[in-house]
Amino acid sequence: MKNIILTAILLFAVSGGVHAQTVYTIDSGDKLRITVFDEESLSGDFSVGADGxxxxxxxxxxxxxxLTPQAAQQTIANVLADGYLRHPVVSIDVLHFRPVYIIGEVNEPGEYGYASGMNVLNAVALGGGYTYRADQDDIIIMRGRDDNRVEIQANEQSIVLPGDIIHITERYF
Structure with missing residues (x-):
């Protein structure tokens, strides 16, 4: 059992831990609909600020x-339960995800809206397809904020998350 736990910890550390995640987490630029059931005055649409x-x-x-939306729901419910409401039930829906960016050897590099389930090939299609110089076997996803951004080697089927920067590199021959 100790070997299994140690192996899991090592795999987590080697894979980059949280940074190489493929689970959506909330960050600045997202717009959320937060509903506190039976409390209309506490519900509404909220933008996540620069500080998260x-x-x-x-x-x-x-x-x-x-935080994942589920963890955020629990966080808000816990704060509301601490002296404000007896048994708060909170729901969070993401109304607008932060955009993804595609740079490098695509016909129309730039900022594009994120769609749930997006992969690199979908993003390349939004960017007008590959240029003739694109190295389709050398794709990099830059994930995270400036203070903790990591580079992940990717392929056309790699999952893209909101805020990712997809870099299609140039081939030399």
Missing amino acids: SVTLPLIGTVTLRD
């Missing part, structure tokens, strides 16, 4: 950066 937080009625600023 939202400001909610009654409870003020709550940091949601790097």
Whole structure:
């Protein structure tokens, strides 16, 4: 059993841990619909600020950066339960994901809207397809914020997350 746990920890560390994640987490630029059931005055649409937080009625600023929507629901419910509501039930829907960016050897590099389930090939299609110089076997996804961005070797089927920067490199021959 100890060997299994040690192996799991080593795989987590080698893979880059949280940075190489393929699970959506909330960050600045996202727009959320937060619903507190039976409390219309506490519900609404909220933009996640540059610091990764939202400001909610009654409870003020709550940091949601790097949380999944499910974890954010629980975080908000916990704050509401701490002296505000007896048994709060919170729901979060993502109304607008932060964009993805595609750079390098595509016909129309730039910023594009994220769609759930997007992969690199979908993003390349949004960017007008590969240029004749594109190295389709050398694709890099830059994931994370500037303070913790990591580069991930990718292929056309690699999953893209909101905020990713996809770099299609140039072939030399």
